[in-house]
Amino acid sequence: MSDTSTSPAAPVPTDFIREFVAADLATGRHRKIVTRFPPEPNGYLHIGHAKSICLNFGIGLENTGRCNLRMDDTNPAKEEVEYVDSIIADVHWLIDGWADGVLGLKLRGEGSATGTTDGELAAHHPAAVLPADAAGRALEPFFASDYFPQLHAFAVRLIRLGKAYVCDLSAEEMERYRGSPDRPAMDSPFRERTVAESLDLFARMTAGEYADGARTLRAKIDMASPNIWLRDPVLYRIRKIDHHQTGNRWCVYPMYDFAHCLSDYIEGVTHSICTLEFEVHRPLYDWILCNLDLPDPLPHQYEFARLSLGYTLMSKRKLLQLVTEKIVNGWSDPRLPTLSGLRRRGVTPQAIRDFAYNIGVTKHNALTDVAVLEKAIRDDLNRIAQRRLAVLRPLKVVLTNLGPDEVVECSATNNPEDPAAGTRKILLTREVYIETEDFLEVPPPKYFRLRPGGEVRLKYACIIRCDEVIKDAEGRVIELRCFADLTTRMGAENSGKKVKGTIHWVSVPQSVRAEVRLYDRLFTAAEPERDGRDFKTVLNPHSLEVLEAHLEGSLAEAVPEVRYQFERLGYFCVDPDSRPGALVLNRTIPLKDAWAKETAKG
């Protein structure tokens, strides 16, 4: 089995759903496992979807099965091709190199063939093609809309069986008739309509004879059921609007409950995994499949708890609001938990997969600490990111014993976690920048950076001593004059000399300027909507800070999506906003900072 595994030491994950899968394999109920990831293309994917993707593709991968990507596009009013495209890109980004081998797609353009509407099963549905079998042919996701002809045929069959009827109740009337969880329902006056009449009416609905909302097709189940979803749920509604895949071909569209179970069935899905709120829909899922008298094996639905992460919002509706109200800059704003936002921020797919593995899969709602995500991000970046020196808030230091044009060559380790990454040259000059916070005139106890008369090591270079502090008219420190002890350079006679602090720096003439964007959590509260509060009351006004930083010269040719660790500062990656000579970097996440924690203690 391919193993660019989720976590270095990770055994195969286990959870209650995987136990069902294993049991079904053991009993011979299924020989091949097929799952699916079925987003509605009405928004961008976020890290909550990533949890589902990792579960569904993980199960496919672990069992040499398959996981189909399917657009659950049964409501043209809310869906757009922009979302279809972003979903495809995000899924690939997240699974490539891991589970892309079990990604089930179909041949482009296949499946939207005509079907019958006379109650007979359409003969064909698109076959799932794995990348290994594509032979260079273009593939695309499955679409629930591909099955509209078959779905329609199934609906007709249900009417013929006396298990569905056309209802003329308005939406308001239907709401009244339905009752409520603790109040009984009333039968629709159209419930006992003859099969022939329903058949005729449904055909005319399909032909476009009636206005939106005028009639619906309903399942005839049990109006006395304590489960609302069994009180004759709507199966089809009239919607005279264009669909992003099927154009104006249809004016009746199936509801989620009708389309989903049958789409699963059509694709040969064995385990249909969704989130907890669909638990109450499961009896309906089963009812539809059973009452259509479909041959086995039938798919089964399993539910797990959706992800909720501290200090962020996960619902597509709320994310859409953040985007449309321009609280953030589009769906890929690095502060958003969208996959495109995380990608732009510099988070790796591996880190997201590790995160998904670490949080597990259960049936109870939990609030996951962002620290778990941050840990996964740092762990992966620590392994792969090359180190560079950069100064965010510069303080000029003049090394008084170096000549104006003197250049001292230093060797810097690219990645201490990966010796194969090698070394690079950096140049020490008379004028350098250090981080403003690395000098304090009157330092607190345990501060071991630079102070007047004190010593500190410039990383990869040498130890310097602060001889003089230059201030401006307001008394602010604007420059330090220091002595550079070149005998403490690597390889020199005093290279072993120890000082408490080592700080980062860049050469003034050798550095490049860049815009650096620092991100913080979008909200100041772990649960932005706690107790029904408006999330806009807890927006973090400092979630984005833009600085002009000075980077080591080797970064001049940095390209988007390459990730670096700026030593002692954090992980950064180049933003696509970058232009030649005008680099823009995003800070993915700062390094852990024990000193900041120490000082915060007061």
Added chain:
RNA sequence: UGGCCGAUGGUGUAACGGUAGCACAGGCGACUUUGACUCGCCUAGUCAUGGUUCGAAUCCAUGUCGGCCAGCCA
């Protein structure tokens, strides 16, 4: 006064009638040319009450708390 689902350290999870374990967070220490990484140690838990059992986080009952369900959304 409905139905369904759930409850294990601060947080997320494991244990499937037989030693409550792991991770994150937190604390202390070691190492360190990143106050990073790494390593060592520590803190801290079975919602409650009954019952079954030699033995219960696990099974049963009752209660408590939490989530979901009254779209022609998914």
